[in-house]
Amino acid sequence: MSAYIVELLGILIALGLLIFLAFRGYTLLLAAPAAAIVAAAFSGEPLLAKWTLTFMQATGRFITNFFPLFLLGGVFGKLMDDSGAALSVARCMTERLGEKRAVMAVVLACALLTYGGVSLFVVAFAVFPVAAALFRQAEVPHRLIPAAIALGAFTFTMTALPGTPAIQNAIPMAYFGTTLFAAPVLGFIASAIILGFGLWWLRLIETRAHRAGESYSAETPVATDDQFVRERAANADNFDIAELPHGHRSEELPSFALSVAPILIVLVVNLLMSLFVLPRVYTGFLAEPRFGETSLSAVSGAWSIVTALAIASLILAVIHRKRIPELRKTLDAGANASVLPVLNTASLVGFGAVVAALPAFAVVRDGFLAVPGGPLVSIAVAANVMGGITGSASGGLAITLNSLGETYAQLAASMGIQPELMHRVAAISSGALAMLPHNGAVVTLLAICGATQRGSYREIMMVGLVGPLIALTVVIALGKLFGAF
Template sequence: MGLLGILLGLGLLVWLAFRGWSVLGLAPVAALIAAAFAGDPLLANWTQTFMGSAAGFIAQFFPLFLLGALFGKLMDDSGSVTAIAQFMTERLGAHRAILAVVLAGALVTYGGVSVFVAMFVLAPMGQALFRAADVPNRLLPGAVMLGTATFTMSALPGTPAIQNAIPMPFFGTTPFAAPGLGFMAAGIMLGFGLWWLTRVESVARRAGEGFTGQIASASQAAHDPVVRERATASHEFDPAEVEHGTRSPQLPGFGVALLPLIVVMVVNLTMSQLVLPRLDTSYLAELRWGETSLASVGGVWSVIVALALAIVAVYLLNRGRLLALRDTVDAGLNASALPVLSVASLVGFGAVVASLPAFEAVRDWVLGIEGGPLVGLALATNVLSALTGSASGGLTIALGALGETYMQIAATHGIDPALMHRVAVIGAATLDSLPHNGAVVTLLAVCGATHRESYFDIIMVAIVGALLALAAVIALGSTVGSF
């Protein structure tokens, strides 16, 4: 009965979330259904297990959601994101429209700009470029997805994406875990994705297919309640806040726009590799600091400092272009609230499920999968991210339930935790891109495309390419270890 309750609770969560219901209410209801079938006390599961785990996630990661959303909004309203995208499209030209959109998206998201902020800027610019190049509009979602929500989110070492931060407290790693394998995986995703999109473009040109369709309304997508509910559970920015504040009509120069992104990358690297390891952090072992260690908090600290200094840099470089600073700041801060609560609710659901006796059978099955612990870890993060439609939610649920066990396995088998970090992140950012994923739904809306027209290309660039990269990382990591 316990296992049936878990399946019923998960099924209800997936089914209603797919229909646009908020996970804030769905997750505790689904958790209580699972607990009821197991005969566990319901109120204790809700107030102690569910809320305790959700609160722990917020305490650990809310600073990243908060600073990440604020940084993205400041970059948007200062005109910096638009300036970078415009520079890339002008330099590469209409004859390289797909490459221009991909590289522009990759540059801003690797520098710390939220995926959703990038999407709302890149989609209208990409449509103008695709129209000039007579490239079918149906290819635009795949190009934007490839540049913003694949290798810069899960593979490139040092990415400030929340997905790359989640494994750090569990494995004691940094944002730069397994850098060599990360670069290799990013190359596979980018190379395969570009090959696929250029191939489809060539086929379309030979068939005489050009740009068709109406220009999409980003404003309409931002205010779509179904888009919002799905989006806030999958990434760290509430789309409803995109249009709050005032965008600068005057764009900064490319160098000025790029500098805050460089600050994020350089400070993140400096903090994690040079500054924090040299500090005396023995005080963290005291009760007042949670009896923790630098290995558990250092990675998060690095990203926090990097984003904070980048926010200061954006302001100092664009004071005259931030026309409504208070409104922009309020919108950026507010944009983080619903996403962190939504993901925390998913984490609470996972904590309740993991505490039930029936979950031991699930754990034993995952740990007993042929191919070794890396394959089992990849499968666990893949499946949970697919079911929840959220890489961050699925990743946290998987590591919350199995992270300690995998650390013990790593110690026994001599597996570098950095390798498990990279496998877990890439695994979570693979099957999360199913049709109900918030990023997919939002992207199609802002591009004026439908699932029927464009989703197969998203499958190829965001799922197939990521699976190929994941397989390569597991195979090479199992052979030569982490590097």
């Protein structure tokens, strides 16, 4: 028993070290293996074997499964940025909704772009100047801009809306044999709750600010090192913001129709591939040893979104070819932008694999599984806790499912819980406590907007943490009553 206590102490110290190093801005490429080695050392495990075998094998599996999604997501985001399509969508949405609906305009512009597959921080950089001008005209406090962007880009379009190509919605597919459209009606209900609650809260704060005589005035943020912001951003998205200046942005913006077309292509192709094309093509070859003896259910989700992003990127490059004069540089920047984020998230998975392999982790596993409410509540708690610890929705979810995904899948099957319901609950859970102040997306968004934690975090917390927790509670309750639908 004493050995278990020492190992558990090692796990806690390793988690503390990971949080400390990440919060101080150290790259996860160093922080994750360092924390893993500390955990292994307390258990008396061979350190080199834990790093070069256990850690790296789990890291490699994650890269094998998800690098195509990161790669094409980065390329698509950079094409949308350099062609001016992202900025065009933001401007058109805000102009049509106008000053009276300034907050809603920013939220919906961000939502449309991210639901269509554009990276979070590509959206944030494109929308912020538009939001700043609109908020100034409408005399809406500047401090609400980060929350408006977060509500549109970091919440329901990342975890709840069925079909969203965000990595948080893609990770559960490999563990539950589902697609991005898992539990679609529950996903729409959760999205409506998150969006409705967030808009209500921001409207309430805006009204109070106007009554108090507060108008638009920019804060004076604490100076932040660019490299620190870059590392935090790479922990939270599939796009390295250091690549944004590379390439050549178009000075002439395309029409709204041409700008939104690639987004619609991503959604339509993804849907067609998932529901109609792949189920009808021959995939018996997947059972062969040379393809890993897998099945269509294990790969169809990834194949669908990769195909959708590839086709949308190709069409985007064609229809905007005159606006992307340096196409090679744009493509290179998009591809390069995917490398650091995927390695960061994969490193967190490697850390989780080392911890999960320790004998004492059985205590942690049993603790999560013993949470009252069954597998749905248990996986919600586990994903929330790991997301809060790592400050990363994707990293926390990946650690949770890499360590416990197979167990949850077996429990769900034995209790008659549909895998689609497990998928949706896990995805929504990943984005709640992950929005604590040390979250990379929060830190980066505040830096982009020139805002401070003191001035803007409360509203980010309400729309990005409280709203998703309310939606998660409703989804679990409905799922228990009616199953996945």
